[in-house]
Amino acid sequence: MTIGSGALKTMSSMFKVPRGTKFGADGGYRSIHEQYGMLHGEYDLSKDWTGYFSYGLRNTKMEYFYNNFSLSGLSGAATMKYSYNNQINKADSAEAGVRGKFFTGDLKHELTVAANRIHYTRYMNNRTVASGLKTNIWNIVFQTPENPYSWSAPKNDENTFTGVALTDSITTPNDKWQFVLGGREQRVKVDTYNTTTGAVKTHYDESVFTPAFALVYKPQKNVSLYANYMQGLDAGDSLVTDTDAANYGEAFAPFKTKQYEVGVKYDFGKWASTLSAFDIKSPTLLENSATKIYSPNGEVRHRGLEWNVFGEPRKGTRLMGGLMFLDATYRNTEGGLYDGNRVAATSRWNAVMGLEQDIASVPGLTLTTNLTYNSSSYINEANSFRVSPWATWDLGARYKFKSGGVPLTLRGDVYNVTNRNYWRALQNNGIFLGKSRTFMLSLTADF
Numbered sequence: 001m002t003i004g005s006g007a008l009k010t011m012s013s014m015f016k017v018p019r020g021t022k023f024g025a026d027g028g029y030r031s032i033h034e035q036y037g038m039l040h041g042e043y044d045l046s047k048d049w050t051g052y053f054s055y056g057l058r059n060t061k062m063e064y065f066y067n068n069f070s071l072s073g074l075s076g077a078a079t080m081k082y083s084y085n086n087q088i089n090k091a092d093s094a095e096a097g098v099r100g101k102f103f104t105g106d107l108k109h110e111l112t113v114a115a116n117r118i119h120y121t122r123y124m125n126n127r128t129v130a131s132g133l134k135t136n137i138w139n140i141v142f143q144t145p146e147n148p149y150s151w152s153a154p155k156n157d158e159n160t161f162t163g164v165a166l167t168d169s170i171t172t173p174n175d176k177w178q179f180v181l182g183g184r185e186q187r188v189k190v191d192t193y194n195t196t197t198g199a200v201k202t203h204y205d206e207s208v209f210t211p212a213f214a215l216v217y218k219p220q221k222n223v224s225l226y227a228n229y230m231q232g233l234d235a236g237d238s239l240v241t242d243t244d245a246a247n248y249g250e251a252f253a254p255f256k257t258k259q260y261e262v263g264v265k266y267d268f269g270k271w272a273s274t275l276s277a278f279d280i281k282s283p284t285l286l287e288n289s290a291t292k293i294y295s296p297n298g299e300v301r302h303r304g305l306e307w308n309v310f311g312e313p314r315k316g317t318r319l320m321g322g323l324m325f326l327d328a329t330y331r332n333t334e335g336g337l338y339d340g341n342r343v344a345a346t347s348r349w350n351a352v353m354g355l356e357q358d359i360a361s362v363p364g365l366t367l368t369t370n371l372t373y374n375s376s377s378y379i380n381e382a383n384s385f386r387v388s389p390w391a392t393w394d395l396g397a398r399y400k401f402k403s404g405g406v407p408l409t410l411r412g413d414v415y416n417v418t419n420r421n422y423w424r425a426l427q428n429n430g431i432f433l434g435k436s437r438t439f440m441l442s443l444t445a446d447f
Contacts, residue, residue: 001137002244003385003429004070004079011074013386014423014431017137023069023433025082025142030064049100060089065129065147069137076138081131084149087124087156093117110169118161123153125195126248154195157251161233162187167212180214186233192251204253208233222267232257234282242428246292255296257282271311271319279303286333286381287428298333300343302326316360321353330381338381344427347389349375364400368413369393377425387431390422407446414439 001023003011038056045051063086069078097114130145163186170179190204214228233254240250263276279301286297308322328343342348354370373391378384396413419437426432 001069001071001078001431001433003379003431004072007071007073008380008385008429011071012384013388015074016421017433019419019421019436021137021433022140023067025067025080025144027144028064028066030062030066032060032062034058034060045098045100048102049098051096051098053094053096055094056092058089058091062087062089063151067142067144069135071137076136078135078137079131080133080135080143082129082133082145082147083126084129084147085124085126086151086153087122087126088153089120089122091118091120093119106173108171110171112167113165115164116162118159120159122156122158124156125152125154154198155193156195157190157192159191159251160187160189176218178214178216180212180216180228182212184210184212186210188233188254190251190253202250202252206253208256210256222269224265226264227262229258229260232259240285240294242287242294244292244428245287245294247294250294252285252296255283268311271309271313273307273309275305275307277305284330286330286338298338299331300328301331302328302343302346304328316358318356319354322351324350326350333381341381341383342378344378344380345425347374347377349373362399366398366400368396368398370396374424379425379427379429379431385429387423387425390420390424390434392416392420392422392434393418409444409446411442411444412440 003014036056036058038054040052040054042050042052065082065084067080067082069080071078093116095114095116097112099110099112101108101110103109127149129147129149130143133143135141135143163184165182165184167180167182170181171177185207186209187207188204190202191200192202193199194201210231210233212228212230214226214230216224216226218224234257240247242248257280259278259280261276261278263274265272265274280303281299281301283296284298284300285294287294304324304326306322306324308320310320312318326346326348328346330338330341330343333339351373352370354368356366356368359365359367371391371393373389375389377387379387392415394413394415395417396411398409398411400407400409402408415438416435417437420434421436422434423431424434
């Protein structure tokens with residue numbers, strides 16, 4: 001569901017809806033067919049050096065007819081839009097490299113040199129079947145129209161990444177110090193196309209160097225202190241995914257991100273704990289409210305602290321969990337419009353805790369429980385619409401046994417045991433209803 005402009009003027013948070021409310025229209029569907037494969041090989045050049053290569057292919061075909069809602073105000077009035085989307089995503093990737101070790105004096109070097117290429121092409125056509133259909137989410141009446149469109153998937157965008165990377169991991173005697181030095185020279189080529197004429201709409205072809213450095217110090221065997229800095233390319237946030245945007249589907253050049261991190265790991269023997277602090281900066285896409293066009297505008301900074309714990313404090317009892325404080329804000333936006341605001345769909349506090357207990361009296365049986373918590377978040381850059389905090393509790397069990405010599409695992413899970421009714425925030429003024437109490441049963445076999 002999208003919170004419409006009218007609702008944003010009169011509402012600052014979302015009201016509850018009855019459990020079991022159905023938002024997907026009758027007649028809607030999604031069909032996905034995917035084929036993929038990967039080939040990997042290694043050859044030992046000597047006892048210290050190994051050459052390797054990998055090659056992969058993927059072809060994904062998707063077709064879906066779907067609806068979405070735009071909330072108009074507190075009364076629950078809303079409009080519906082139906083859309084038809086079909087697309088084909090094709091990708092191939094290849095990598096070849098050499099890795100090995102050597103010594104310079106007392107220092108051990110583990111060197112990796114690799115070259116890779118990733119090519120991705122998307123053929124897509126997203127069309128509106130009907131829009132502006134009025135309803136009310138307290139009493140939804142679906143007006144599913146006939147779909148007049150047939151399959152059509154013109155080329156939408158094409159991305160090619162090629163690069164060469166070098167990494168040297170240097171270790172002192174007794175593994176007390178470890179230094180990692182690395183870098184990647186990467187060429188990025190991005191083309192977007194006019195889906196009507198097939199002509200190139202935008203073109204980007206540049207090379208960029210991204211370094212990486214890391215340091216690990218072990219003052220004693222069970223304690224590690226570390227720090228790292230690295231740069232990378234993020235293609236995921238450089239695509240316009242808002243279906244209501246004037247330039248929906250437009251792909252921009254991948255963003256260059258910068259990450260700093262420091263942390264400590266303490267191994268207590270039967271369990272371990274880590275504590276880290278991080279700072280990640282990346283450019284971002286923001287919408288011009290007048291033109292409905294998204295473009296690179298300012299940056300987002302994710303700064304936070306993360307604590308994790310995991311292990312088996314007593315035989316048959318395993319725990320894992322973590323707590324993260326995240327300060328994610330916009331910076332350097334045009335005219336300072338959103339500077340200091342929290343990044344949409346991010347919570348300041350996130351926590352998860354899981355516990356597993358083997359049942360000694362029933363060999364192969366394990367009971368599990370998980371708690372998840374997310375604090376409040378916003379759906380837009382202006383931080384004018386807030387989604388309340390939510391927490392869920394899950395319970396489960398798994399039973400491992402053999403049948404005819406084949407190892408089998410039977411799993412049963414109940415998600416959201418208390419049937420908590422909650423909303424989750426999305427970017428671009430979007431929200432979705434959290435999963436209600438759900439039962440799941442599965443059986444897997446290892447051959």
